[in-house]
Amino acid sequence: MHRPHLLSFTIALLMFGCGGESASSSSGADISPAMASSEAFVQQFREALESAEPGDIIDVPAGVHSFKRALTLNTDGVTIRGKGMDKSILSFKGQISGAEGLSVNASDFVIEDLAIEDTIGDALKVNEGENIIIRHIRTEWTNGPDVNNGAYGIYPVQTVNTLIEGSVAIAASDAGIYVGQSKNVIVRNNRAEYNVAGIEVENTIGADVYDNIATNNTGGILVFNMPQIPQRGHSTRVYNNQVSRNNTENFAAPGTAVSGVPKGSGILVNSNDNVEIFNNQLSDNDTANILISSYFSANYAGQKNLAKEFDPYPEYISIYGNTFQGGGEKPGADYLNQIRVALYGPTGAFPDIIWDGIVNPEAGTDGPFICVNNSEAKLLNLDAGNNFEGAQVNMAVHDCEVDKLPAIVLRGALANAS
Amino acid sequence: MFALSTKPKARLLKRPFTCARWLIPLCLVILGACHRSPEVQFFGDQEYPQKLSAWGLMQLDNQLIRLPSEQQVYELNTPLFTDYALKLRTLYLPVDTSISYRATDAFDFPVGSIISKTFFYPVNSSGAIALQSSWNGNPHDIDLSVHRLIETRLLVRQPQGWDALSYIWRNGEAYLSIIGDLITLPVDDGSELNYLVPSRNQCAGCHAENHTHGTIHPIGLKARHLNRPHPIHARNQLLNWQQSGDLSGAPQPALIPRNARWGENNGDLNLRARAYLDINCGHCHNPRGAADTSGLMLDHQASDPAHLGVCKPPIASGRGSGGHLYDIVPGNPELSILAYRMSTTDPAAMMPELGRARVHREGLTLIEDWIASLSGVCL
Numbered sequence: 170m171h172r173p174h175l176l177s178f179t180i181a182l183l184m185f186g187c188g189g190e191s192a193s194s195s196s197g198a199d200i201s202p203a204m205a206s207s208e209a210f211v212q213q214f215r216e217a218l219e220s221a222e223p224g225d226i227i228d229v230p231a232g233v234h235s236f237k238r239a240l241t242l243n244t245d246g247v248t249i250r251g252k253g254m255d256k257s258i259l260s261f262k263g264q265i266s267g268a269e270g271l272s273v274n275a276s277d278f279v280i281e282d283l284a285i286e287d288t289i290g291d292a293l294k295v296n297e298g299e300n301i302i303i304r305h306i307r308t309e310w311t312n313g314p315d316v317n318n319g320a321y322g323i324y325p326v327q328t329v330n331t332l333i334e335g336s337v338a339i340a341a342s343d344a345g346i347y348v349g350q351s352k353n354v355i356v357r358n359n360r361a362e363y364n365v366a367g368i369e370v371e372n373t374i375g376a377d378v379y380d381n382i383a384t385n386n387t388g389g390i391l392v393f394n395m396p397q398i399p400q401r402g403h404s405t406r407v408y409n410n411q412v413s414r415n416n417t418e419n420f421a422a423p424g425t426a427v428s429g430v431p432k433g434s435g436i437l438v439n440s441n442d443n444v445e446i447f448n449n450q451l452s453d454n455d456t457a458n459i460l461i462s463s464y465f466s467a468n469y470a471g472q473k474n475l476a477k478e479f480d481p482y483p484e485y486i487s488i489y490g491n492t493f494q495g496g497g498e499k500p501g502a503d504y505l506n507q508i509r510v511a512l513y514g515p516t517g518a519f520p521d522i523i524w525d526g527i528v529n530p531e532a533g534t535d536g537p538f539i540c541v542n543n544s545e546a547k548l549l550n551l552d553a554g555n556n557f558e559g560a561q562v563n564m565a566v567h568d569c570e571v572d573k574l575p576a577i578v579l580r581g582a583l584a585n586a587s
Numbered sequence: 588m589f590a591l592s593t594k595p596k597a598r599l600l601k602r603p604f605t606c607a608r609w610l611i612p613l614c615l616v617i618l619g620a621c622h623r624s625p626e627v628q629f630f631g632d633q634e635y636p637q638k639l640s641a642w643g644l645m646q647l648d649n650q651l652i653r654l655p656s657e658q659q660v661y662e663l664n665t666p667l668f669t670d671y672a673l674k675l676r677t678l679y680l681p682v683d684t685s686i687s688y689r690a691t692d693a694f695d696f697p698v699g700s701i702i703s704k705t706f707f708y709p710v711n712s713s714g715a716i717a718l719q720s721s722w723n724g725n726p727h728d729i730d731l732s733v734h735r736l737i738e739t740r741l742l743v744r745q746p747q748g749w750d751a752l753s754y755i756w757r758n759g760e761a762y763l764s765i766i767g768d769l770i771t772l773p774v775d776d777g778s779e780l781n782y783l784v785p786s787r788n789q790c791a792g793c794h795a796e797n798h799t800h801g802t803i804h805p806i807g808l809k810a811r812h813l814n815r816p817h818p819i820h821a822r823n824q825l826l827n828w829q830q831s832g833d834l835s836g837a838p839q840p841a842l843i844p845r846n847a848r849w850g851e852n853n854g855d856l857n858l859r860a861r862a863y864l865d866i867n868c869g870h871c872h873n874p875r876g877a878a879d880t881s882g883l884m885l886d887h888q889a890s891d892p893a894h895l896g897v898c899k900p901p902i903a904s905g906r907g908s909g910g911h912l913y914d915i916v917p918g919n920p921e922l923s924i925l926a927y928r929m930s931t932t933d934p935a936a937m938m939p940e941l942g943r944a945r946v947h948r949e950g951l952t953l954i955e956d957w958i959a960s961l962s963g964v965c966l
Contacts, residue, residue, distance in 0.1 A: 215766040219787045238769055241788035243801060266769055266783050268940040274791075274801060274877070290905065290935030296877055297798055319935055320905025326880050343905050350880060395902055397882040397893060424901060424908030424924070 190237050207232050218242045229283050231256040239267020245276045245298075251283025254307035254337060262287040262311075269294045270319075277582060281305050287312075291321040292341075300582050301331040310340040314363050314420045318342040322364065326350055327400075330579055332586050334358045342420060343427050344369035345386070348376060350400045355577050357381065365421040366391045366430065367412075372402040377577040379409045387501075388427070388434035389415040389454065394441045395426060396464070396479035404443040406574050412436055413452040419501070429467050431456045432501030438483050440464040445487045445574050451521070452494035456501045459522040461486055461539055466525040466553050482529045482537060485571045489542040493521040508557055512549075520547035520562060527554040540569040627655055627679050629699050632745050639739055639754040639761035644677065644703050647759055650731040652705075657682075659833075661824055662724055663812040665849040665862040668947040670780060671718040672706040672737065675726055676807070679703075680833055688837035690844060691811075691888075693804040700744040702805055708772070710735045715775040718945065724818025736761070737770065738784050742794070742805055749803045751790035781944045789941055793870045798877040806870050810837075811887065814845040846887065849953060860957035861887060863950055867939060883914055896925055898965035907936040917961035926955050 190211050211234050217227045223246030231252045236259060242249075249271075251257025261270045270288035271280075276298040284307035285292040292308035295301055308322030322338035325331050326349040336359045338345025345364035348354050354376040360383075361367030367383035369391040370376045376392075383389035389412035392405045412435045421428040430437060433455030438444050439462050451458035464481030497519030500506045509519055521543075528537050541548050541564065548567050552559035579586055627643045630636060640646070646653040652675070654660070659678045666674065680686065684697035696702075708716035710733060722729065736756040743750045754761035755768060767786035771779050785792070794803035807813070810825065817824050825843060828834035837843060846865060847858035864872075869886030871878035876886075881902050884894040893899050896914030901907070901924055909927030916922040928938040929951045937943070 212766070215786070219765045238767075238783065239789075241786060241792065243788045243791050243795075264934065265781055266934055266941075266944070268934055272792075274795075274798065289933075296880065316906060320903065320907075326903075343903070347903070349903065395900075397899055398902055399879055399882065422904075422906035422908050423910040424912050425904060425906075426900070426902070 190235065207234055210234055211236060215240065218247075221247045223247070223277075226250060229257040229259070233258045233260050235260045235262065236270070237261075237263065237265050239264070239269050240271045242271070242273045242275055242278070245278070247275060247277075248279040248281075249283070250279075250281055253282050254284045254305050257283040258286055259283060260286045261289065264289040272296070274298065276300055278302070279304070283307075284309065285322075286310070288319045290319045291324050292319060293323050294321070295325040295328055295331075297327045298325075299329045300580075301325055301328050302583060302586065303331075303333045303336060305335045307337040308339070308341070308345070309337070310342075312340070314340050314342075314365075314417060316342055316420050316422055318420075320344075320422075320425075321347045323347070324349070325354075329353055330581065330583055331355070332357075332579055332583055334586075336360075337362075338367070339363050341365065342422065343425060344391070347371065348373050350398060350402075351376075352400075353577055353579065355379075355579060360384075361386060361389075363417055365417075365419055365427045367415065369393060369427070370402070370405050371395060372398055372400050374400065374402055374404060375577055376405040378405065378407045381410045383410060383412045384414050385417050386415045387417050387419045387421075387432045388430040388437050389413075390436045391427070391430070391434075391439070392437070392441045392444050393426065393439045394464075394480070396481075401478075401480070402441055404574055405441065406445045406447075406576075407436055408445070408447045408449060410436075410449045412449055412454065412458070414454065416453070416455045416499075416501070426467070431505060433457070433496075433499060434460050434501070435496065436460070438462070438486060439467050440479075440481050440483060442480065442484045442486075443571075443574060444483070444485070447488070447490040449491045450494075451491055452496060454496045455499040456497065456505060457519050457521065457523040458493050458496040459488060459491075461522070461524040462553075463525055463527040465527050480529075482527065482532075483524075483539070484529075484532075484537045486537075486539045487542075487571045487573075488522060488540065488546070488548075491521075491543055491546065493546055496521065497523075504557075505551075508551060508560060512560060520549045522546060522548040524548055524550050525553040526550040526560075536566075536569075538569055538571050539567055540571055541567040542570075627657060627701065629681070629701065630743075632743075632747075632750055635743075635750075635752060635763060637763050639763075642701065642741070644679065644701065644739075644741075645705070645726075647731060652726045652729050652731070654726055659828075660724070660726060660817075660819065661813060662815065662818045663807045663866070664815045664846045665812070665859075665866050666807070667866050668943060668950055669706060670782060670943050670945050671720070671947075672708060672782075673720065673722045673734075675703075675705040675707065675729065677703045677705075678808075685833050685835045686808075686828065687835055688810065690838075691809070693806070693809050694834070696744045696805070696808075698744050698746050702742040702808065703739055705739040706737045707734050708737065709733055711775050713773075715773040716780070717775050718780075735772075737772075737782060738764075740785075740790070742803075749794070749805070751787060751794055751803055753784050753787070753790070755784055783941065783944065785941060792877065792941060793939075795877070796870045796873060797875040798871075798879070799875060806866070811844040811846040812866065814840075814843050815848070850949065856953075856957055856960055860953055863953055867950070871939070892963075896923075897961065897963060905935060906933070907938070909936065913965050915958055915961065916965050917963035918959055920955035920958040923958050926951065926958060929954060 221244040226248045229251040268290040270285045273295040279302040281304040310318040320343035322341040322345045328351045331354045341364040344366035345361035346368045356378045365387045367386035371393040435454035435458040437460045679701040681699035687695035741752045768784040770782045846862035849863040864885040865887040873886040920926040
């Protein structure tokens with residue numbers, strides 16, 4: 170529970186138009202009535218967030234509402250509701266303070282039907298909380314891909330029981346939709362476009378990612394584990410998604426984890442276990458439609474300093490029922506392109522699935538269990554651990570089964586949503 | 588639990604004689620002046636006053652700050668950097684109560700306690716603030732003809748916990764602001780400073796050191812920060828409180844932890860750097876804090892070099908990486924993300940995320956020197 174409340178606060182917000190806030194020393198001369206009414210909304214909206222009580226529904230009217238500093242919400246049980254992701258717009262163009270647009274530390278939180286645009290850092294961050302619904306939200310940097318865009322669009326981290334649906338994430342310089350260190354998550358019916366990573370599930374336990382469209386990102390859908398953070402992730406299902414043409418040049422800041430993602434990556438699993446990839450439509454992802462890699466191929470720093478408890482190897486990966494078209498013709502990393510040419514000729518293409526082939530030397534015959542039962546689809550083992558000398562396709566070793574993961578079931582107030 | 592909400596009214600009845608407006612000229616003659624020491628009032632969480640003066644925590648009088656006798660001034664060994672603002676810190680304890688000592692966490696304060704922090708700058712004749720300045724710590728030496736008060740933040744101990752309030756100064760009075768503000772201040776070098784007054788929720792962003800619970804606590808009022816000479820009378824602050832009965836349960840002074848003073852150039856570099864990181868970063872970068880998501884721990888208890896950032900790659904830094912690979916590269920501050928994030932004012936990249944719009948050059952130099960002194964190689 171978060172702390173008690175200063176004031177009870179109810180708002181009836183009927184304002185339309187454009188307006189916003191400025192630093193307090195500037196004058197308010199020459200503003201139109203419509204702008205003045207939206208400026209009043211900006212103030213009221215901030216007050217509503219700051220003095221919210223559980224059960225509050227905070228409406229955001231249609232219009233472009235401009236903010237110069239971050240918004241924060243710490244009260245459980247609040248709903249923020251706009252009139253539509255193209256109508257109610259929280260614009261942070263020209264933001265001068267705060268690392269996010271809207272920063273939330275609360276449970277039983279619902280945000281729906283609005284847009285958050287042009288934040289200087291992350292657009293919507295929910296840091297710790299249970300029962301989170303993010304629905305019909307658009308996060309966008311309206312200038313398109315740019316290293317100076319904020320890192321994350323929709324960013325729940327350390328949440329439990331979380332639903333992200335019907336949302337749109339565009340031009341984040343890291344991930345459009347990023348679920349970090351969370352448990353029991355559904356990401357569905359979203360569109361992620363022109364981000365470095367379209368949808369990224371990282372260090373998360375139990376996630377279903379389905380019915381999404383990930384296109385024109387550097388990498389479409391990523392399932393990652395990173396070392397040295399509190400929760401090790403596993404058990405993600407990625408299915409029924411359309412993952413196509415994720416060939417946008419990587420525009421992430423150097424040094425970030427996703428800066429090593431080669432452009433043209435469809436679905437990319439890194440260092441994560443128990444991942445099921447099925448019934449997706451993958452097409453024209455120029456590096457490969459599906460990539461499976463260990464931490465050692467992620468082009469990260471710190472690879473030799475891994476903590477002992479970190480498992481850098483992807484294991485128990487199951488790939489079946491996907492449809493593939495095109496892809497693998499123009500890998501987005503020089504070393505991958507050289508291997509492609511060496512193995513398949515100047516005009517040849519990688520098979521639909523590539524794997525770095527780096528396995529736990531202590532695993533013995535237990536194997537990594539990268540299981541592929543996907544009709545004619547082939548997996549190329551790059552043998553990256555041996556300078557690619559043994560790169561080959563050998564589907565026999567991938568003819569295996571791992572137990573199917575159970576569907577994610579949202580609980581409590583979110584039970585009806587699933 | 589005694590009924591706090593009735594306390595202000597009871598206090599009002601006991602107010603000393605005051606002058607009705609029409610009587611003021613007469614009073615001036617009779618009493619010499621209507622000056623009386625301000626008297627501290629406590630308010631319940633449903634009745635916070637719009638004006639700071641209602642609390643009676645301080646009074647502006649003839650260009651000076653007057654504090655009631657029951658208010659105590661204190662200082663920290665190493666304080667948070669806030670855009671070079673000078674800070675007057677006061678503590679009010681209800682009569683016949685005392686603080687309970689804790690070795691590591693914030694002390695346990697009795698209900699009714701009020702902690703205040705007033706942020707101010709020197710100003711020149713045209714009203715421009717000076718960023719590089721100092722002050723001897725004595726509130727009587729703050730001449731308001733050459734200083735501008737910006738805001739006063741209160742932490743108020745209610746029965747259910749602490750509340751954080753910001754009051755913004757305007758024309759000799761400070762007014763409650765729940766939503767915070769950005770105040771553009773002219774600086775004497777010709778530039779402007781966008782000074783952030785935190786909103787109520789932003790207060791919790793730092794003061795909820797346990798981000799899961801979300802409850803707020805004082806940050807500075809911990810043994811290791813307070814264990815130092817008093818700014819005015821120079822006696823040890825904690826010893827002083829022990830002797831006056833304001834602090835109970837404290838061990839003998841030698842057993843009380845003490846952070847280094849960051850600016851003491853002849854002090855131990857490692858201790859000074861860790862004290863600086865503790866107060867500026869540790870409220871979020873601790874194992875229960877908002878920034879535990881990063882795996883970077885900068886509180887005073889962190890000991891594992893990897894948790895402190897040595898050769899540690901970033902997790903979700905965005906462009907806060909500055910293009911660097913590790914939080915700390917021993918011996919190489921210019922390659923270290925930690926120093927980069929202190930050296931930028933880009934809100935998406937800088938650290939801390941809130942509370943500064945300027946680079947703390949001297950703090951940055953300290954951390955750079957510290958990183959330069961570390962040995963090791965990132966593979």
